[in-house]
Amino acid sequence: MHKNRPMSDLPEAFYLPLGDGCYEPTRATESPWSPDAQHGGPPTALLAHELDATAAPGMRLARISVDFLGPIPRRRLRIEVSTLRPGRQIALAEATMIVDDRPAVIARAWHIATGPTPPAAGAPFDPPPPLPEAQEDWHDPDLDGWGYGQAIEWRHTHGLGETSGHAEVWTRVRIPLIAGEKPTGLARALIVADSANGISLALPMRQWLSIPPTMTATLGRLPEGEWVHMAARTRLSDDGLGVAHATMSDLTGYLGEVTQPLLVRER
Template identity: 65%
Template sequence: MSVLPEAFYLPADDGGFEPTRATQSLWDPDAQHGGPPTALLAHVLDGSAAAGTRMARISVDFLGPIPRRPARVAVTELRPGRLVRLAQADLVIDGRAAVTARAWYIATGPTPPVETPSAPPPPVPSAPDRPQTVASSDFGYGQAIEWRFTESDAPGTTGVWTRVRVPLVAGQDLTGLARALIVADSANGLSLTLPPDRWLSIPPTMTATLLRPPTGEWVHMECRTHLSDDGLGLAEATLRDPKGLLAEVAQPLLIRAR
């Protein structure tokens, strides 16, 4: 495995961000995987959030291939509020929005009187003799995550523990929210039903509904892909840490033969 970059993004002097090789997509070496931009937009949105609120849902639209070029983030307040708030962040590259994210924030409050039981995932497997990868290709994003697979009972289903190896932004601590969102957009790629050398499986958007941020370094993904009979698909993932449920992820899919 080649030496990892310092982070997914380097802060630029103009307030923007320079993507590193850690953002590199499997499909195009000059494009970014959807996970790092999703986490970056959420990170910037969190910086504008009021104290005592937490991101409860983020919907991210990928408006085309995401160039691995310098970017800036523009934030727009869509629905101010004390208890609920809606904000938008755009990843602007070469003068146009390449990714748009909308996030709902909800105010935190006292602990409810009922505790919801949540089944924990399987334990993290011991480190294999050789690092596990998500594909045979050598690509930056795949190397920036540690993958330890727990199950793959049938085509279209996969269980895997993930650990992000580098910070999201150089010089800044990696938050639990970033750990979850960097890997959330991998649900489709992890649970492919059809061989990727012969079939396209493209998610134009991704929605993550968040119960809480993870504690610790590891996030488990239980991924599933379902196909319709008219060329659409749905990829889903349940995210957990050792304490239980973290989030639910959904991605609609364009399914086409290459």
């Protein structure tokens, strides 16, 4: 394993803003499968950022469902947002990432109005494991150097290097989502959310594909601080499909859930 890449070697952000809803993806968005494609995490967070910008004051993103229409080219892109269901308490909006004049990713997000603290906290939640000391980076030796993997700090608490279908890891996004803007809690959660299936591999990556065409994240609250923990599990069926699921938390407690259906095929 290689040591953590110095911050000076990383791009300044995942995306460079070009104005009018256009962005240039940097090497930090690079997929493990191709240097010309983006990992699903940064596009998810960027679409959520644009959707959040259109939400009414006092509304918070509660759920986002993202559909990947194919490999996401790592080229200049633009984002278009439309409101599907306006409302003061609950609203639904859609954002489309367009590359080369073709839709590449579509996201729908529900925003819900915030209000007074409820008198009960709901079901109890087991706190995540303590944050470990700094570790060597998690990566596949065949994928050394891929941009997204190096733009995240990974500190495993369970299952490092296993293919048991269960792994847990603390994550810290090392650079902003957008150049010139401070990282938000929403961005920190969603940049890593689409990694649930990669974290909890049930089969060796070199021999098997595990592809999520869509991802849904439901957030009870937004993370506080830099660290987000993912407790991920992958379960496979007997007909070439699977489901990856992750429970997300931060140092103070529960955040939400991630679910991905999987296409599972031998290479």
